[in-house]
Amino acid sequence: MRVMSQVAMVMTLDKCIGCHTCSVTCKQAWTNRAGTEYVWFNNVETRPGQGYPRRYEDQDRWKGGWELNKRGNLKLKSGGRLKKLAQLFASPVQPELKDYYEPWTYDYENLVNAPASDDFPVARPKSLITGKDTKIEWSANWDDDLGGATEMGHLDPVVEKLRKDANDRIKFEFEQTFMFYLPRLCEHCLNPSCMASCPSGAIYKRTEDGIVLVDQDRCRGWRQCITGCPYKKIYYNHKSGKAEKCTFCYPRIEVGIPTVCAETCVGRMRYIGIFLYDADKVTQAAATPNEQDLYEAQLDLMLDPNDPEVIEAARRDGIPEDWLDAARKSPVYALAKTLRVALPLHPEYRTMPMVWYVPPLSPIVDLLKEQGHDGEDPENLFGAIESLRIPVEYLAELFTAGDTELITDVLRKLAAMRAYMRDITLGDEPDESIAEAVGMTGAQIKQMYRLMAIAKYDERYVIPAAHVEDAHNLEEIGCSLDVDGGPGMGQTGVFGEASGRPAPVAVENFAALKARQRGEDPTGNDQLAGRVNLLNWDGNGTPSGLFPARIGQGSEAGEDAASLAATSSNPGSRPDQGTAGADGAR
Template identity: 70%
Template sequence: MRIMAQLAMVMNLDKCIGCHTCSVTCKQAWTNRDGMEYVWFNNVETRPGQGYPRRYEDQEKWRGGWRLNKRGKLTLRSGGRFQKLATIFSNPRLPEIKDYYEPWTYEYKNLTDAPLGDDYPVAAPRSLITGKPMKIEWGANWDDDLGGAPQYGDLDPMVAKTRAQASEKVRFAFEQTFMFYLPRICEHCLNPSCVAACPSGAIYKRSDDGIVLVDQDRCRGWRECVTGCPYKKIYFNHRTGKAEKCTFCYPRTEVGLPTVCSETCVGRLRYLGVLLYDADKVASAAATKEETGLYEAQLGVFLDPEDPEVRREAEAAGIPHDWVQAARRSPVHALVSRYKVALPLHPEYRTMPMVWYIPPLSPVVEALNETGFDGEDPDNLFGAIDTLRIPLEYLAELFAAGDTGPVRASLEKLAAMRSHMRAVNLGERPDPAIAASVGMELTEMEEMYRLLAVAKYEERYVIPTAAVGDARRLEESAVPTSCSLDHADGPGMGGEGAFGQDSGRTELPLVSLETFHALRAQQTADVQPHVGDVAEARGEK
């Protein structure tokens, strides 16, 4: 057993309202710059829909992820070494800008500078890539709220797979349609195909927290990683000629702060925590013969942090004590392994994704209420799960490689929790049979309810801070030991030092670490501090 730790995420799709706040704040933090205009590390898709880039789930076309060869061994869908060598200068399996979308802005200056006249000035769209006038034909969230579903809905690869099993289950007539929101980031997989696909070895998975990153110095821009990633969450910066991707906001997580998308999420649907896993089992789990067995195989890779032997082995493997303790309190471990209501996105890609999802239950209740029955009655709910507006088969294609069993089990637990908590809130006697029917205890159900419904900031984001002790030392190590004027273009000579424009000042500009801690204190405080108290704490009063 080789124990490793990974920071992972769970998203509760019942709580996503499709506001795109996470996308906008991520864009502002990471990709609001030249060469990355079309890039969204975090995007929110309306399902059914083609997604971003268009039809990225069609692996017959894009060849992302892994497959089993004739000998039952894992191999990249995009091909082996000889295949890559043959196509390295002209990769035929890359999404084009039209598959993402051509980013644009508007000529707002026309509105303010147009001369007085009888006609109204127009802010015409212009491409952010070419600078020329353009016609807007697609966008990163063109499918938003089922926009164009009657015309484009059939192009969703998961709709095609669902109809192959149940032809009458997915319709796009107004009175028969359904939708839910699916936020997506990089999956930071346990078995990442992008790492294996990179000819330069520029993509790596950090051993301390499992975050997958791109070494910009080693990247040569071959873009094999774009093809290799089945989720299409690696992007090419056409200005720098390098690949870039979601970083799981590692500068924040290293000091105990959640990712930007989690911090700013309006619906509070994201959970961050540590999962312990046996690295020796990853390859065999990913090579599970039947695709429908991949979900259970990945569950078998995760370890129970409450097991004393696991804790001893973890600390013997060099995993810091506070990481082990964080794993014990991890909301991700609870939702994935203990309650088993969270499911992986497309486990059939065999990458062992580490961003999991709780499937949406709300449309079940709404559809049942419309028939005149009590939407919170467990007997009605369990029966309605087979006839809900969002077909089980469609959710299963997304989260369980087509197997409806795990999806049904998750939805039944959520339905039972709702029914039990209604009885509690109305002062009725809870029925233990409700929890027992889904294999849970009443106390477990109430703990799951607290986590999903009313969990506080520090309960949703349990991020170990083993690196905080070294953070100040690492910042100070960037300060030059010699005089800043001893070299050409140093501070005071028209240039910048280790800390950019702040270099050369009397006090060290250790702003990043201090700001992170101040932000964390602000976000977790029940009462906001008075301005005078903040100034006094800083020694400014």
């Protein structure tokens, strides 16, 4: 056994409202550069739908992920090493820009500069690739909210498969009957096929936290990884000629704060925590013969952080105590392994993905409600899960390689939680038989409810910071004085303002965000030691030092009033230039 830790994410799909905030914030943070216009490290898909890039799940065409060869060994679906090298000069199954979409902007300038005429000036769409006029025909979420499903719904590879299995009996009624959102990002797989496809060996998995990254210096643009990834979550930057992918916001994770997509999630549907896993058994688990057993095999890799044997092995393998502690409190471990409600996306790709999903019960509840039934009654819900085969089969194709029994079990657990907790909310005795019907105890249901419904920031994100001994290895070199409340915090050294080494931006952001998320004062004034970081200030409150104090207010009023008087007597300077430093430029 070789214990390694993996930062992982769980998304509870019932809570996704499809607002795309995660995608937008991620794009602003990571892919708002030339060459990555079409790239969305995080995107939200409406299912049923084709997804982004179009029909990426059709592995007969795209050849992503792994398959087993005749001897039962793992083999890249797109071919072995020699075949890959032979195809190096023109990758046969790489998606083109039209499979993603042609990014565009609008000619806004024309609105202002157009000469006077009888017609209103228009802002024409311009391609960001050619710079010429373009026709907008597709985007990363063109089929949002089932847009065009009646015409294009059959192009969803999962729908296609289900229809084939059902001999075309399924007509398009089911697009009208259920819909849910599926936010997707890089899965940070345990057995990544992008990595295996990379001829240069530029893609690597970090031993400390399992984050999969592309070494931009070693990537040579052979673009085999794009074919290799079955989720199509690694992209080619057409300006730099290098592959880029979701970084799991590693600079944030390293200082213990969640990814941007999770931080900004409106529905609070994302959970981040760590798994301990047995690195020696990964390949063996990924080579499990039956696709439907891959889920169990993947769960078996996840080690119990309370098991003394695991703890001993983890210590031997150099996992720090605070990481072990975090593993015990990990919300992702609880949802995936203890409660067994989180499932991997497309386990049949054999990549052992580390972003897990709690499948949505809402399609079923919505249906019941539409039909005038009580959507929280356990009898109704359990009955509906059994009888509404199409949503269940669809979810099974996504999360369990088609095993409907497993997905039914999970949905029944979610249904049981609703029914069980309703009794408590209404002040009735909880009905333990509901919990027993799904093989759980009342306490477990309450734990699940706590985690899924009311978990606070600290419970949703249990992220141990990169270890102190490793500080010198961090992207930005930390200062040894940067202990909580120490002189290094807030960028003030022992010789007063701005002395000492500058604090790394990540540390400063961390301090500010921590203060905002956890402190009493939403502006985090006390932690910021009177300093204002305009990059962090979101308009929330009035951090001290940002505005001059009103005259006659507070203890500093005398000094401030004097300085205000000084500025107002000088018409050349503006009074809003701040009072942060006593020796401010005046």
